[in-house]
Amino acid sequence: MVFYLIGLGLGSPEDVTVKGLQVIKSAAEVYLEAYTSILTCGKESLENFYGRSVVVADRDVVEQESDKLFQRARDEDVAFLVVGDPFGATTHSDLVLRAIEQNIPYKVIHNASIMNAVGCCGLQLYHFGETVSIVFWTDSWQPDSFCEKIDANRERGLHTLCLLDIKVKEQSIENLMKGRKVYEPPRYMTANEACTQLLSVIDSRDKEEKQSGFGKDTLCISLSRVGCDDQKIVAAPLKDMPDYELGPPLHSLIITGKLHPIEEEFLNQFKKP
């Protein structure tokens, strides 16, 4: 039969497509991917909405049980649900490659993802350059290579979507060393934290870099819970951004490039007085 990858969209259970819901209702088994993203609405509300049970598939499950999953897909339809669109993260190409190896036909049911829904702030998607990821800094690891990419986009007048770090099923060093499968609560970077890291990169730049790259006055846009009823968008200079509270996750951040007049006008609704 068919291995279905189904995008759930961004917010509530009702964001699934009608086509996706039809497959979910009739599939022999439904897995919910839970290692590259966070479902804002919770598994139970999905199960209530679908009227059926859903198996949460974290990285271990997918890696250890994918044979079982594909075995099942030989004779019956199996659905694999992904928050957003199924082709946002490498791991899903990986899963499709394994399906192909085993001669299991696959189908994709697309949905919105942050990669296109970010257009809701009024910036044109074709004025965006390369998307970057901003990861949590630690005392010993403070990567800032994404800043070059932001600068390279800005040199060409392009906006940059920054995806912010999500840590799911992390183990403390102590638990890891003792081999205890005890996990820390999930963490997600806020737009405020991302901006604080960006400001500290600016501080450490030398004079020449300061002139050519993005700066404290560069207009940024913070977005939270895009596609949900309580979505928030704030447009402000980078230096002011750490002051704005955007509430619960997920957050994203845009560093603007050159603004088109209509983009500029659209952003006015998101500026604070």
Add this chain to the structure above:
Amino acid sequence: MVFYLIGLGLGSPEDVTVKGLQVIKSAAEVYLEAYTSILTCGKESLENFYGRSVVVADRDVVEQESDKLFQRARDEDVAFLVVGDPFGATTHSDLVLRAIEQNIPYKVIHNASIMNAVGCCGLQLYHFGETVSIVFWTDSWQPDSFCEKIDANRERGLHTLCLLDIKVKEQSIENLMKGRKVYEPPRYMTANEACTQLLSVIDSRDKEEKQSGFGKDTLCISLSRVGCDDQKIVAAPLKDMPDYELGPPLHSLIITGKLHPIEEEFLNQFKKP
């Protein structure tokens, strides 16, 4: 009440989200945007699926009747349907700006668009640079500025999504001059046509440009009807692309940058023997 912008996704009527469908069923009036994209499934199949009538809104309707539309949205919910996601084309920000001016609250119901669904070919979305548009050349107008953008993306190892021209409600010069509102049938550029234009740009480049830019052997990916049951994807060097038949519209094209091993492996399924 609320002015809803609702994304229809990519292919069939069932690609609407459950949330979108709920609004469509209960709204006082439903408009279907028909000037920046082509609905592959036809208006009638939408009306059958929704169980209600839909007003086709071409550019004239939206420009001349937007006051009427917003007047209505003052007291009742009005839905404005857009193929793909509502924030793919400038014109929709424009419409939202007019709603804001008139103090009409608006809400967006997102869906997949080619901008994110293109990930189905296995190329990672965050390895894409700026998206370009390729327009139909005429005898007197053969713009090729998009080629610089493709080269700039490739310099940084990035892929380029090329959106291909759509001509809807065009008038012949004769009809235009005589003021006759007679329209030509819609036209859409095929991936083959786009590749033929790209090859002719390569031919006209000087030696230095030929070395630095994309070339006849650059791996390209043609996609047609992404998200539909009869979706087709072909991966081949640019020079071979005009030979492949991808069937009915819409088509898109990707010029690859640097390939990650998993991207390369994924693309194998789309290469012709």
